[in-house]
Amino acid sequence: MIRDSIRKIAQEHFKPGAAAADREYRPPVENIKVLADNGFAGVAIPEEYGGLGLGVFELMLIMEEVSRACANTAMLMGGTGGGPTPRVIAAVGTDALKKKFLPKMAKGELFAAWSMSEPNAGSDVGNVQTKAIRDGNEYVINGSKMWCSGAQLADVFLVLVRLDPTPGMKGVGAIMIERGTPGFEVGKHLDLIGLHATGMAPLYFEDCRVPAENVIIPAGGMRKLFEILDDDRVVGNPSICLGVASAALEDALAYTRERKQFGRALTEFQGLQWKLADMAIDLEAGRTLLYAAARKAAAGQLTPMDASVAKVYVNEMSQRVTNSAIQVCGAYGLSNEFPFERYYRDVRGFAIGYGTTEIHRNSIAREMILGNYKP
Amino acid sequence: MKALVSIKRVVDYNVKVRVKSDGTGVETANVKMSMNPFDEIAVEEALRLREAGTVTEVVAVSCGPLACQETLRTALALGADRAILVQTDEELQPLAVSKLLKAVADKEAPQIFIVGKQAIDDDSNQTGQMLAALTGWSQATFASKLKIADGKAEVTREVDGGLATIRISLPAIITTDLRLNEPRYVTLPNIMKAKKKPLDTLTPEALGVDVKPRLKTLKVVEPSKRKAGAKVADAAALVDKLRNEAKVI
Numbered sequence: 001m002i003r004d005s006i007r008k009i010a011q012e013h014f015k016p017g018a019a020a021a022d023r024e025y026r027p028p029v030e031n032i033k034v035l036a037d038n039g040f041a042g043v044a045i046p047e048e049y050g051g052l053g054l055g056v057f058e059l060m061l062i063m064e065e066v067s068r069a070c071a072n073t074a075m076l077m078g079g080t081g082g083g084p085t086p087r088v089i090a091a092v093g094t095d096a097l098k099k100k101f102l103p104k105m106a107k108g109e110l111f112a113a114w115s116m117s118e119p120n121a122g123s124d125v126g127n128v129q130t131k132a133i134r135d136g137n138e139y140v141i142n143g144s145k146m147w148c149s150g151a152q153l154a155d156v157f158l159v160l161v162r163l164d165p166t167p168g169m170k171g172v173g174a175i176m177i178e179r180g181t182p183g184f185e186v187g188k189h190l191d192l193i194g195l196h197a198t199g200m201a202p203l204y205f206e207d208c209r210v211p212a213e214n215v216i217i218p219a220g221g222m223r224k225l226f227e228i229l230d231d232d233r234v235v236g237n238p239s240i241c242l243g244v245a246s247a248a249l250e251d252a253l254a255y256t257r258e259r260k261q262f263g264r265a266l267t268e269f270q271g272l273q274w275k276l277a278d279m280a281i282d283l284e285a286g287r288t289l290l291y292a293a294a295r296k297a298a299a300g301q302l303t304p305m306d307a308s309v310a311k312v313y314v315n316e317m318s319q320r321v322t323n324s325a326i327q328v329c330g331a332y333g334l335s336n337e338f339p340f341e342r343y344y345r346d347v348r349g350f351a352i353g354y355g356t357t358e359i360h361r362n363s364i365a366r367e368m369i370l371g372n373y374k375p
Numbered sequence: 376m377k378a379l380v381s382i383k384r385v386v387d388y389n390v391k392v393r394v395k396s397d398g399t400g401v402e403t404a405n406v407k408m409s410m411n412p413f414d415e416i417a418v419e420e421a422l423r424l425r426e427a428g429t430v431t432e433v434v435a436v437s438c439g440p441l442a443c444q445e446t447l448r449t450a451l452a453l454g455a456d457r458a459i460l461v462q463t464d465e466e467l468q469p470l471a472v473s474k475l476l477k478a479v480a481d482k483e484a485p486q487i488f489i490v491g492k493q494a495i496d497d498d499s500n501q502t503g504q505m506l507a508a509l510t511g512w513s514q515a516t517f518a519s520k521l522k523i524a525d526g527k528a529e530v531t532r533e534v535d536g537g538l539a540t541i542r543i544s545l546p547a548i549i550t551t552d553l554r555l556n557e558p559r560y561v562t563l564p565n566i567m568k569a570k571k572k573p574l575d576t577l578t579p580e581a582l583g584v585d586v587k588p589r590l591k592t593l594k595v596v597e598p599s600k601r602k603a604g605a606k607v608a609d610a611a612a613l614v615d616k617l618r619n620e621a622k623v624i
Contacts, residue, residue, distance in 0.1 A: 039563035
């Protein structure tokens with residue numbers, strides 16, 4: 001019922017504007033209102049803060065269906081009650097922070113962004129250089145952040161900073177910073193290959209003073225954060241890939257049924273039939289892996305290996321499927337009059353965001369070598 | 376004032392229906408099923424009456440197998456207050472459904488009973504009318520507008536020549552047409568609430584209704600395939616073909 005409902009909403013409201021949002025680099029914020037009006041903004045926020053407290057599996061289904069219609073909307077949804085920031089606040093935040101942010105996020109009134117990467121610290125989180133130095137009841141923040149999705153519209157940012165001079169991961173923590181705090185500036189839109197409408201930008205901090213109670217993860221608490229992120233690796237990034245790949249196959253199938261060459265529909269050519277079948281096999285394999293991981297996550301049994309296996313496979317599957325969708329549609333697949341090239345561009349970044357597929361292969365191998373995996 | 380709405384579980388309107396290989400009916404195994412769209416309109420209208428303060432309780436009723444519970448949950452998620460399933464695995468024809476609905480109406484004593492004008496599976500368009508005959512209540516079919524005031528219902532009906540507006544006394548049976556309203560989306564919080572709303576189960580035996588089919592289906596076949604069309608050079612050629620080939624003018 002959840003899937004039926006969100007599919008109907010997403011197909012009727014989000015799909016028609018998806019191409020324009022991409023073309024015009026305009027975040028479809030109006031879609032967030034539609035989600036909020038229908039109760040889909042506060043999915044992961046606990047009930048006592050006005051959310052629904054739904055589990056990982058439902059959240060994944062919702063993200064998949066939203067992405068099937070518009071990947072940019074799904075990315076923005078990450079800034080509402082379904083994204084990583086509220087989940088972190090709910091899991092480790094102080095009561096004051098929870099009360100301040102969660103109820104508004106549950107209503108879709110407060111948009112939260114999440115900022116981890118820096119110009120010199122992507123996968124290497126231990127190398128975070130943005131400094132927060134304690135001064136009385138405040139922290140003074142200096143440095144800059146990169147690739148922050150939703151930055152241009154966010155009201156509040158969860159920012160990874162070095163709270164303690166200890167080198168490496170031990171000195172890194174996280175602090176909540178509100179838009180408009182003096183000394184904090186959001187940079188120009190960063191134009192990437194796809195996901196043009198997420199308002200992605202760098203963040204700059206120059207003697208930005210933030211109250212000490214805004215610290216959400218103290219220095220050295222990153223392990224806790226990564227535990228929360230393991231679930232999030234299932235919910236966010238690969239579910240968007242799965243949704244976009246599903247849309248690509250659905251649209252490619254519709255196109256090849258209609259399109260005639262040499263007097264026959266494309267679907268009558270066996271070469272193309274096999275290609276479509278391979279796309280479906282790949283897609284369904286990815287879906288099965290991701291659903292299995294989401295079920296485990298919902299039961300609290302997700303291992304880092306499960307999350308990495310699902311993420312890597314689904315990321316790469318979505319590249320293959322969207323690429324094949326372009327191929328079977330020929331020149332129309334390349335044209336921006338059709339959605340196929342956008343699907344291809346939109347999924348590309350997911351193999352880099354939230355841990356590159358290489359980093360995830362490292363952790364898969366580590367688990368294997370440690371003996372935590374029996375084939 | 377209480378409103379009853381009837382709900383039928385049908386093959387989803389997006390599904391391409393297939394006839395069973397033995398010709399006894401259409402394939403429903405492993406097929407997506409949903410609420411009959413006209414019934415969705417009925418639920419929506421009842422909810423709007425409740426939101427306007429005219430109706431105090433909306434009860435959804437369905438007749439059929441256990442799986443109809445799922446469809447009733449959708450009605451609850453749209454906002455109905457409670458649901459009743461008259462559970463049976465028998466094939467139910469419109470007369471049987473009308474009798475079951477009458478029995479439920481006798482128990483529940485609603486002032487208004489909103490029914491979809493027809494179901495998109497068998498397109499019978501009979502249940503509402505027969506229910507009115509059995510209950511002896513007034514009826515307004517094919518409603519595109521409904522107003523309730525001073526114990527009367529003012530209903531605009533879609534008739535062949537245009538729109539007819541009639542005023543009938545309550546209790547009444549209203550059957551919904553497509554333009555009566557546009558049903559809302561099922562919202563996520565309401566899906567969660569729907570799980571906790573009461574859903575009672577009755578049986579035809581307990582209601583004392585004989586549901587045995589009175590009609591026999593001889594054969595179900597696929598519609599014949601449409602032949603390819605032809606292009607004509609000009610209007611004169613079209614008129615010639617319509618007159619001499621198709622013989623329709």
